[in-house]
Amino acid sequence: MNQPPVLDVVGVVKRFGGFTALDGINLTVAPSERLGLIGPNGSGKTTLISCISGSLIADDGQVRFQGQDITKLTPHRRTGLGIGRSFQIPRPFGSMTVAENVAIPLEYVGQGSRKEIASEARDILGLMRLDHLADTDARALNQIELRKLELARAMACHPKLLISDEAMAGLSGNEVDEILEILLAVNQRGVAIIMIEHIMRAVMGFSERIVVLDAGKKIADGAPEEIMRNPDVERAYLGE
């Protein structure tokens, strides 16, 4: 942990009307780190990653990415700096093919010529095991393929940090393993990953470190084994 962190969230607060969704969250992610983000429903996970990726702007506190303050930047600027995200409910570009879907971030984040973009799109689809569907319309894909497309597009943003928002919810055991393999392969390329997941087996197996949110506060931060033993976490999940 002697490298400077890729992401540094300092005291972030987010309110909706009178309701405080995030109450002074601190969080750091080191380069190439695999971080699991868990917490009960409504604990603020999605709000937090929205503040990181830019769909929401934090009311207070600071978000730093590779040392640069990005608290107020628009989402596409953050994407350009190297934050990629997948959506919990897949949001493909329905009128385009799978390859064209991936080409959009390649074109807007990268600089390559159309030929380079096409070949890179093929590489990414290969990594995601989607290459056989490259010319299929995105709206014709099934659930697992859509999840992979989400990850493929996020990868196409050339991220240094990838946020995977429940990429495995509703998938079968084999499919979960497939996504996990893909995420590990991505991580091998030096991309830090924040994984939000309800499937404990997956998070615990994947993460090097786990952060637990409850009611807008961070209640635990540590290695998976520690978290499993943490009484606060147990209370948050099981109630009093």
Add this chain to the structure above:
Amino acid sequence: MLDLFLNAIAAGILLGGFYAAMTVGLTISFGQLDIVNIAHPAFIVLGSFCTFVLHEHAGLDPLLAGVLLAPAFFCIGIGVYSVYYGSFERRGDESLRGLAFFFGIMFILEVLLIMTFGVDYRLVETSYIGESIKIGVIGLPFRMLVPFLAALAMAGGIYLYLSKTFTGRAILAVAQDRLALQLMGADPVRTKQIAFGIGLGTAAVAGSLLIMLGPVEPSVGRLYIGRIFAIVVLGGMGSIGGTIVAAIILGVVESMVATFYGPSWSPAVAFGFLLMTLAIRPSGLFGR
């Protein structure tokens, strides 16, 4: 000066009531169901012409005619929604093509009216039109008072229906979340059909009020499109109470501008108000 001021406010409130009657159906279809029924004013004009026929040939009071027409409009609404659902909503295609669909419907309605009735102006005359009551310095013409009261009654009835009956609550639920509706055990398509039907039913009543106010010709509805959409937005998209308050605010603003500044600027003031609201507070004056 004071009585001019009071009268301007009174006239504005009555005018606002009339606007509310024209808008409340759109509050349901646009505000709650997300169906951009730009043909709503055209349906109102259809209501005016039907009222005219019933008044002229059967001697019915215009308001009564409007109420009697409402069930027929309800059925038309169910039919229109079914086409809309089958062609657009089910395909997830409603935004662009759905808008264009209602745009086309509006033109077809206008032309059908022109072909049936010609383009001449129609108006109705009843015993109470032309009379007014005086309260202190304030004069309230029945021509405006009747629409105002009818609008309040109609909006109140719809409000009660939405909050007290099962179907009504289902309609409110569909506005929020389709999943919640299914959990309630109601069929979303059926619920939306009924809601859209009610929306069009109000157009019949609003039509009878429109022709009570002044002469009507087939394409007069166009002139009201901007205004009533503005009211739905100002009212917070789907709130019946918000619609009434927004309509009355718009009515009072127009009436005040007309009295004290010059009527020719009143639509610009009203729409400037809308544009400002959209820019500063997109959820409307009373939005969530």
Add this chain to the structure above:
Amino acid sequence: MQCFSGTRRWALKLAAAAFAGTLAFAAPAQAEKPIKIGFSMALTGGLAAAGKAALIAMEIWKDDVNAAGGLLGRQVEFVYYDDQTNPSTVPGIYTKLLTLDNVDLVVSGYATNMIAPAMPIVMSRKMVFMSLFGLAVNEKFNYPNYFQIMPAGPNPLTDWSKGFFDIAAAQNPKPTTVALVGADAEFARNALIGARENAAKAGFKIVYDKTYPPPTADFSPIVRAIQAENPDVVFVASYPPDSAGMVRAINEVGLKTKLLGGGMVGLQFAALMGKLGPSLNGIVNYDFWVPEPTLKFDGVEAFLKKYQEKAPAAGVDPLGYYLPPYAYAYLQVLGDAVKAVGSTDQQKLADYIRSHTHKTVVGDVSFAPNGEWATPRALMVQFQGINDSGLEQFTKAGARVVLWPEQWKSGTLKYPYAQ
């Protein structure tokens, strides 16, 4: 893509050929081919009510002429297209009339917006242009062969309301203040310009001068604002729906003024008059023809009888006093000129029309150099003794008495207005 313009040209030629074919087919086997009169008319859109009524009147003229043997021994035929009350259709229509349909004569469609777009085309062909109710169209074009049948007078903008202010100025004691109000649209704005001049000339003080936009649903705030200024005279320039709204609001508020009306369009139409009934009493408004004894010109009653038979089926104004006689008359002027000149030579026709007085169903017409009537005859009439709704009373003399001009006067002003 290259064949694009070619294809369309080809399609147009085909259409033109087909059209010419139908015409040829329709024409009876006569030695002389018919005289074709071409025009655009608002048969749909905002002006269609008037446009359709005008067309009925024009058809009656055509039937009358053809029954009497036609013009120059040739039958008269119309070639007309619906301009949809959309000015941008008009240039195309007149070009087609003149180049593809090869009409012998053209006349205008109804109202200013539809007349002006035809002017450059008609002018480039130097055609005689009889025009139906355009307000001061020729002021900008200065076209010598333009003739306007609307009896506004040589200075249409001011002559229009001259009568109203003459009447006001003649009262004793002379009123001092005037309020002007009108719609935000072409005719009303122009009428207000004239009214402002006339009011200034007659020495009135203008205490209120505002316009309102369509659609104004409730006029009572406007009427109250006018009342607050206490004007002796109120001049209103309005369109049919607002005229009705205005009359109702005036009665509801109880406007206290001495003279009211002027340029309210719509109060001449049966649909509005019949409904507004007694609330019209006392209003002094412009009109072009009313069934008063002073205005029984040759042929007008026979014409109206024919018109009133056809009107109900077409859904247009059942009485037809306002526009239809003039729609008949503008063709009458043209037809008589053709007869007198003995050809359709445009220059000769124009010279003849300019230099002669024409006997028509709307009386004797002669034109000023700018093509307007040489003497204004925008009548000022007052609604009197209207006691109920019902159309019958408006067909009789005395319901709308003519107050101005003096020459056609048929009754006396009931003054002041305030009820």
Add this chain to the structure above:
Amino acid sequence: MRIGWFYPIALLLVLGGAFATKHVDSNFVFYAGYVVLQFIVLATAWNILGGFTGYVNFGTAAFFAVGAYTTIALNKALGLPLLAIMPIAGIIAGLIGLAAGYFTLRLKGVFFSIATLALAVVLETAVANWGYVGGASGSYVIPPAEVPFFDNYIEGLFSLMLLLAVVAVGIARYIALSKIGRGFAAIRDDEVAAECMGVPTLRLKLIATTLSGALMGIAGAPYPFYVTYVEPTSAFSLTYAVNSIAMPLIGGTTTWFGPVIGAVLLGSLQQWATVTISSELNLLIVGVTLVAFVVLAPQGLVGLARKLFGRGGRTP
């Protein structure tokens, strides 16, 4: 970058049109053609925003009228010729598009549509009250008696509009085939996702509103010379909005040539109907074709053709 077939053909088309003015007898072709070409420009301009990014603009008439009234004002104030006015009209209408976009595009799509409707009302009221350009009583523009290179002004106007149509379609085509166009399509499909994939959505939408508004304004600039008499009601007529929406929908909104097909078909049909049917049925044409197409052929003629002849190339 290969030159492709589009530009040579476009050039040929313009030269062919100008040549035609010397060799076609009836000016009717030019008057009717002018209107059809004008609708090609309007439909193409509308489609850059409405079809490519999915934001429905009901205010076509407002931008069109801005162009027309720029001509009236500048012609009166400075006596500028039309050719000098057109770019200015484009700039003004484009700036209005930019401003309207800036204030409303952060709203969801439908609110944008309503805002454009309101914009049309506000502008119409402003023009009706602006005495210098004639206000509600209207204003005359007398076309020049002589036009260089052409026999009369309508041939000049026709050639000008032809050139403009080609330029507008060329711009739309360039966009559709470029990075910007792919960004537009991403916005249309899912704006939130597009933003997160690095697409600068607000900037792209502003480009679309500005360009779309500017083209509409330029299309409106020659209008006063065409009709010679302009007043707000007809300049702000809803006809422009209906047609500019109906034409792309009939042709197909996702391609650059869909609006052209729609405008040529519907525009010619209307011109033809004006001089043949001449009745209320005329007005039914737009409404019925619009409803029929959105219900039965949601992807327009382009989509129909693709269905019939297989998927075909996505873009030529």
